[in-house]
Amino acid sequence: MADTLYLVVPCYNEEQVLPETSKRLTQKLQTMIDSGTVHAQSRILLVNDGSRDRTWEMICELHAQNPLISGLKLSRNKGHQNALLAGLMTAMPLCDMAISLDADLQDDVDVIDGFVAEYYNGCDVVYGVRNKRDTDTVFKRTTAVGFYKFMKALGVDIVENHADYRLMSKRALQGLSEFTEVNLFLRGIVPLIGYKSAVVKYDRHERFAGESKYPLKKMLAFAFDGITSFSVKPIRIITTLGFVIFAISMLALVYALIVWLMGKTVAGWTTLVGSIWMIGGIQLLCLGVIGEYIGKIYGEVKRRPRYIIEDFLQ
Incomplete structure (x- = not known):
């Protein structure tokens, strides 16, 4: 007998794209149901x-018109x-498998069949991985590739060119429900679950309508959250940097003493000012990184709920 599938779609101000998204997903899901x-x-x-727009009102309307559509309101x-x-945890007791995807139709819905095929082959996790990044700007493509490589360099187990289509x-x-941290970075958490996994390649499309909900500022914040949530190497880099600067300062002190004893002291205003600014900048940078980790600890120890569900249209 076929297993139950839930397609989990987070929506934030998606009134422009929601009608088309629901139409395409309904067609895909109905075809899969009809084929068994x-x-x-x-x-x-x-x-x-x-x-802040009519997204929830539209979800309510779609739910009333379409028996395949459920709604969850935070x-x-x-x-x-x-x-x-929130969507995955709500779906967990109701389904045998769940696929998460964005509402903007950039994730190719036609590869859902490939995801399900891998599931029936015994995989518990199937990652959607982009074939290429032709739709991205040069800046976004470069920073994205750099981010994945940097995360791997920090020792984080992350699937390259995979977002949250899985x-x-x-x-x-x-297994995911056992991870209780408040600072969520699902791309890093899911690989930690283990179990048999597979990869399905797909081509990412242009956004169907509306504007991206991840401008540069949010992208940078998301990347930094991922780095600080899964690796303490930045802290270790600061420690190493501290030792290096300390060693250099000791050598500089020895040199200064030798020059002073030889009576060849030369005014070094430029070097002095430059050193002060450089060391001051490094100190502020190090304090900022340490502060990020302290902020993470602050958020975790309070144990505030990660979300509160207001309504569920089943």
């Missing part, structure tokens, strides 16, 4: 992440990762 690939109880779960905006987790079995979702 998935169970008739399979659903599309649209998660409203505190949208009490306020909690960010993409928390909204995605399938997870019920067993994998139960």
